[in-house]
Amino acid sequence: PTAFPLPVPAIPTAPVTAELRDALRAIVGEKGFIEDEHGKQPFVTDWRGLLVGGAGAVIRPGNTEEVSKVVRLCHDHGVAIVPQGGNTGLMGAATPWPAHTGIVLSLGRMNRVLDVDPVGYAMTVEAGCVLQTLQETAAAHDRFLPLSLGAEGSCMIGGNLSTNAGGVQVLRYGNARNLVFGLEVVLPNGDVWNGLRALKKDNTGYDLKHLFMGAEGTLGIITKAVLKLWPAPKDVATAWLAVRDPRAALEILSEAHAASEDNVGSCELLSRAAVDLVMRHIPGVQDPLRADTPWYLLLEWSSSRPRQDGADGMSEKLEQFLADQLEAGRVVDAVIAQTVSQSRNMWRIREAMAEASRAEGPGISYDMSVAISRIPEFIDKGLKAVLDILPSIRPYPLGHIGDGNLHFSFMGPIGMDQQTLNQYTAAITRAVNDLITSMGGSISAEHGIGIEKLDELNHYRSKTELDIMRTIKRALDPQNIMNPGKVLRV
Numbered sequence: 001p002t003a004f005p006l007p008v009p010a011i012p013t014a015p016v017t018a019e020l021r022d023a024l025r026a027i028v029g030e031k032g033f034i035e036d037e038h039g040k041q042p043f044v045t046d047w048r049g050l051l052v053g054g055a056g057a058v059i060r061p062g063n064t065e066e067v068s069k070v071v072r073l074c075h076d077h078g079v080a081i082v083p084q085g086g087n088t089g090l091m092g093a094a095t096p097w098p099a100h101t102g103i104v105l106s107l108g109r110m111n112r113v114l115d116v117d118p119v120g121y122a123m124t125v126e127a128g129c130v131l132q133t134l135q136e137t138a139a140a141h142d143r144f145l146p147l148s149l150g151a152e153g154s155c156m157i158g159g160n161l162s163t164n165a166g167g168v169q170v171l172r173y174g175n176a177r178n179l180v181f182g183l184e185v186v187l188p189n190g191d192v193w194n195g196l197r198a199l200k201k202d203n204t205g206y207d208l209k210h211l212f213m214g215a216e217g218t219l220g221i222i223t224k225a226v227l228k229l230w231p232a233p234k235d236v237a238t239a240w241l242a243v244r245d246p247r248a249a250l251e252i253l254s255e256a257h258a259a260s261e262d263n264v265g266s267c268e269l270l271s272r273a274a275v276d277l278v279m280r281h282i283p284g285v286q287d288p289l290r291a292d293t294p295w296y297l298l299l300e301w302s303s304s305r306p307r308q309d310g311a312d313g314m315s316e317k318l319e320q321f322l323a324d325q326l327e328a329g330r331v332v333d334a335v336i337a338q339t340v341s342q343s344r345n346m347w348r349i350r351e352a353m354a355e356a357s358r359a360e361g362p363g364i365s366y367d368m369s370v371a372i373s374r375i376p377e378f379i380d381k382g383l384k385a386v387l388d389i390l391p392s393i394r395p396y397p398l399g400h401i402g403d404g405n406l407h408f409s410f411m412g413p414i415g416m417d418q419q420t421l422n423q424y425t426a427a428i429t430r431a432v433n434d435l436i437t438s439m440g441g442s443i444s445a446e447h448g449i450g451i452e453k454l455d456e457l458n459h460y461r462s463k464t465e466l467d468i469m470r471t472i473k474r475a476l477d478p479q480n481i482m483n484p485g486k487v488l489r490v
């Protein structure tokens with residue numbers, strides 16, 4: 001793409017002058033400094049390849065002290081900073097605006113695990129650690145880091161915390177902000193706030209760490225975190241269910257909590273169209289049931305108690321549960337993974353969804369939430385509202401049903417290009433977001449606001465709420481240099 005497909009706000013920002021460039025290079029060294037166009041390209045382009053911004057330079061500090069010096073220098077020169085982790089965010093929050101003449105500050109070189117404390121169930125890490133590496137580190141110590149999402153091979157923990165990422169284990173463990181004991185943050189003036197406390201209890205005034213989580217890099221740069229760990233799962237059973245409808249899916253989940261003895265790990269809803277989308281674009285994935293029902297559930301039970309000889313494990317309990325649900329008419333057909341590779345295949349279907357939709361072409365997706373019990377009502381009303389506007393659009397809803405969070409997604413009509421689809425997008429977005437709001441829901445359940453939903457946040461949040469957010473932003477970043485023009489218009 002050559003054009004930026006969104007309105008670009010006027011944000012006054014100073015350029016990286018020759019003098020500043022030399023000073024930045026002196027702080028981070030040659031391997032931390034990128035200014036050639038080719039080298040900058042991956043840092044100024046978003047994951048979907050839809051947004052391409054600009055940057056005077058990409059700076060990759062090696063430690064907190066370097067981050068602090070870089071930020072202080074930028075602060076003193078009024079130069080804007082776009083913090084970036086793995087650059088997998090879906091709202092354009094890590095992508096600089098086209099007119100951005102400041103820096104992108106990438107945390108990728110700060111990728112050390114500083115401490116693992118299996119007894120205290122805690123792990124201290126730098127912000128640029130890739131999520132999957134941290135999951136593996138925890139597993140190597142017989143512990144579990146529950147944050148898990150499709151981008152885990154490249155997203156970084158600083159980005160996960162800054163977006164308060166969700167993923168497929170929220171049902172049991174909560175989203176990213178629930179997995180944190182403490183943070184270290186470089187503030188927009190270069191000061192370092194050391195909140196790296198591994199304390200379960202700490203009621204000493206405002207809980208500052210929560211300000212920075214979900215702030216999408218607008219209030220400061222997370223440089224380190226103390227993460228919470230859990231016992232490693234030892235007995236896991238994964239099942240793929242064809243279900244009667246979304247209401248039945250919710251009833252199944254509601255019964256599963258007690259039947260599994262509180263061991264439900266994940267519960268993901270997928271429409272047939274979503275499964276077909278993955279089958280079309282992702283090689284090597286098998287359809288577990290080849291059923292032709294409109295709705296499926298991916299249900300996983302896991303226990304940290306190893307399987308006992310002679311006693312029923314998770315698989316047997318899940319099998320009995322599915323038989324009961326079949327009899328109750330909620331489940332149409334089901335299969336339990338017999339091998340690790342069968343379970344991986346089921347998960348691949350769910351996790352390859354973003355890749356598959358990118359390959360499919362033009363589309364729209366709403367990352368929304370309502371109260372869990374209202375999901376079926378939302379699906380019915382939402383589909384009707386969208387199909388009334390564009391009857392040939394192709395819905396493929398899916399999502400974290402146990403969190404009340406759907407990715408309410410649509411492929412464009414066959415043969416329709418992005419530009420033509422864009423002519424319908426504003427009306428569809430208004431209809432969907434009005435419905436979400438009328439049902440007391442959220443227009444962004446886990447992906448954040450970035451630049452994609454700036455106008456929507458402004459439209460749907462109250463003046464009081466927006467005023468509080470702006471007051472916090474102005475107090476911490478009076479010059480508006482920290483990821484300006486993202487989340488809020490200041």
Ligand code: FAD
Pocket residue numbers: 047082083084085086087088089090093094107127148149150151154155156157158159160161162163164165166167168215216217218220221222223351354355446447483486
């Ligand atoms: P980036 O994209 O680099 O940055 C995201 C935001 O955080 C930006 O505002 C950036 O400025 C800021 N930021 C990054 N690092 C820092 C830091 N150290 N300090 C301050 N600010 C910082 N998201 C979900 O919630 N759930 C999912 O299930 C999910 N699945 C996904 C599947 C795929 C295939 C893809 C591509 C994305 C998915 N996402 C999902 C979105 C995305 O992966 C998450 O938002 C992720 O947490 C972003 O991490 P990142 O390191 O890539 O951050």
